[in-house]
Amino acid sequence: MNDPRNDTAGDTRLDWDALADEVFRTEVRAWLQANCPERVRFPAGRMHWHECRDWWDMLYRKGWIAPAWPTALGGMGLSPFKQIIMVEELERHGCGRMPDQGITQVGPILIRYGTPAQKAWFLPRTLSGEAIWCQGYSEPNAGSDLASLQTTAVEDGDDYVIDGSKIWTTLAMDATHMYLLARTDRGGRKQEGISFLLLDMRAPGITVRPIRNIAGDDEFCQVFFDGVRTPKDNLVGVPGQGWTIAKSLLGFERLGIGSPRRPQLAFARLEKLARARGLFADPVFMERFTALRLDIVDLSAAYEVFVEQVRRSEPLGPDVSLLKIWATETMQRCSELMLDAGDEYGALGGDIDVDGTPMNVLAPFYSSRPGTIYGGSNEIQRNILAKAVLGLPQ
Numbered sequence: 280m281n282d283p284r285n286d287t288a289g290d291t292r293l294d295w296d297a298l299a300d301e302v303f304r305t306e307v308r309a310w311l312q313a314n315c316p317e318r319v320r321f322p323a324g325r326m327h328w329h330e331c332r333d334w335w336d337m338l339y340r341k342g343w344i345a346p347a348w349p350t351a352l353g354g355m356g357l358s359p360f361k362q363i364i365m366v367e368e369l370e371r372h373g374c375g376r377m378p379d380q381g382i383t384q385v386g387p388i389l390i391r392y393g394t395p396a397q398k399a400w401f402l403p404r405t406l407s408g409e410a411i412w413c414q415g416y417s418e419p420n421a422g423s424d425l426a427s428l429q430t431t432a433v434e435d436g437d438d439y440v441i442d443g444s445k446i447w448t449t450l451a452m453d454a455t456h457m458y459l460l461a462r463t464d465r466g467g468r469k470q471e472g473i474s475f476l477l478l479d480m481r482a483p484g485i486t487v488r489p490i491r492n493i494a495g496d497d498e499f500c501q502v503f504f505d506g507v508r509t510p511k512d513n514l515v516g517v518p519g520q521g522w523t524i525a526k527s528l529l530g531f532e533r534l535g536i537g538s539p540r541r542p543q544l545a546f547a548r549l550e551k552l553a554r555a556r557g558l559f560a561d562p563v564f565m566e567r568f569t570a571l572r573l574d575i576v577d578l579s580a581a582y583e584v585f586v587e588q589v590r591r592s593e594p595l596g597p598d599v600s601l602l603k604i605w606a607t608e609t610m611q612r613c614s615e616l617m618l619d620a621g622d623e624y625g626a627l628g629g630d631i632d633v634d635g636t637p638m639n640v641l642a643p644f645y646s647s648r649p650g651t652i653y654g655g656s657n658e659i660q661r662n663i664l665a666k667a668v669l670g671l672p673q
């Protein structure tokens with residue numbers, strides 16, 4: 280008899296969350312190995328929509344595009360711990376990140392704060408990839424100090440009229456929609472005047488200007504709003520609730536960025552490169568290599584402590600910031616040692632052949648740079664640890 284789990288059209292009827300953890304992990308691993316197209320594995324940077332659309336469609340048809348969403352809304356209904364397993368397996372397989380902010384950010388926000396009409400319109404389109412979202416939070420003078428944002432949304436009839444600019448908006452050129460924070464009130468505490476709005480990127484008055492990143496790719500954009508109208512029905516929550524809504528997702532994000540999987544994979548590549556180039560005979564290299572290995576082991580142990588917390592359904596505290604710092608800085612050191620190990624190849628873009636394995640020596644260096652900036656910069660994470668964990672004076 281056919282295993283229903285091989286029937287890609289019918290998987291949404293399966294209760295994935297009911298499977299034992301290790302059975303679930305095995306299922307996910309096997310399916311990824313059998314189905315994930317080679318070209319979306321280990322991409323050098325963020326994938327654009329046209330590069331991963333068919334992979335999105337495959338996950339959507341499988342019913343796996345939204346692990347955290349309830350099954351009634353088209354998700355997998357996974358517990359937080361099973362979501363971690365899913366992410367770990369995707370990372371282990373090297374599946375590149377898609378333009379997934381609708382799934383990871385807007386979906387959970389609408390499920391919690393959206394009106395019935397917003398849920399009915401946006402959630403199915405977000406799952407199917409008809410609505411691709413970008414995040415409009417940061418502005419030229421409001422990044423770490425996000426509450427200083429100046430983009431305004433002024434009520435006018437049935438609409439809000441938006442003026443201002445957002446910057447570093449990842450993949451805005453691919454997005455059909457933006458979720459943004461805009462100032463709807465200038466009185467009171469600056470956090471209290473911020474609202475959370477949804478916006479169709481085809482609305483008149485929007486200009487999207489791509490910005491090249493360090494690797495020369497158009498990964499993010501500056502977006503300008505000149506009298507852009509969005510219906511009042513696209514306000515999420517109530518006016519002034521934007522800050523609370525935006526903050527509601529942050530703890531879990533830090534656990535994701537703090538996963539040891541990326542440094543582990545990069546380290547395995549470094550090991551292969553070092554072996555091929557005979558570097559294990561060099562004591563200076565060995566010292567750096569060993570220190571890095573121990574850091575990754577420690578990072579994995581710390582990560583497991585937080586994962587166990589999630590498994591026990593306990594909320595994550597401010598101490599999760601240490602994972603974000605540790606993982607991103609370890610990844611950067613790993614990529615720097617890779618450059619050194621690659622010698623002259625470290626200056627080349629593109630793959631080199633390392634004992635039959637194609638390897639891009641430079642790409643991890645580029646792709647690990649922004650990790651210490653986004654998701655709340657590492658200096659800000661250190662401030663959180665100093666204040667909320669160590670109780671140090673301001």
Ligand SMILES: Cc1cc2nc3c(=O)[nH]c(=O)nc-3n(C[C@H](O)[C@H](O)[C@H](O)COP(=O)(O)OP(=O)(O)OC[C@H]3O[C@@H](n4cnc5c(N)ncnc54)[C@H](O)[C@@H]3O)c2cc1C
Nearest residue numbers: 414415416417421422423424447448449649652653656658
């Ligand atoms: C690859 C990438 C993708 C991004 N994608 C998006 C996106 O899709 N949408 C979006 O809205 N934003 C996005 N961002 C923006 C990101 O959130 C901001 O870059 C980040 O919040 C930092 O803000 P900033 O760049 O304005 O730097 P600033 O806040 O100006 O900081 C500059 C430096 O000063 C330090 N600093 C600032 N304040 C303090 C303090 N109080 N104490 C100690 N040090 C401090 C910072 O750590 C940093 O080193 C992205 C950024 C990157 C790199």
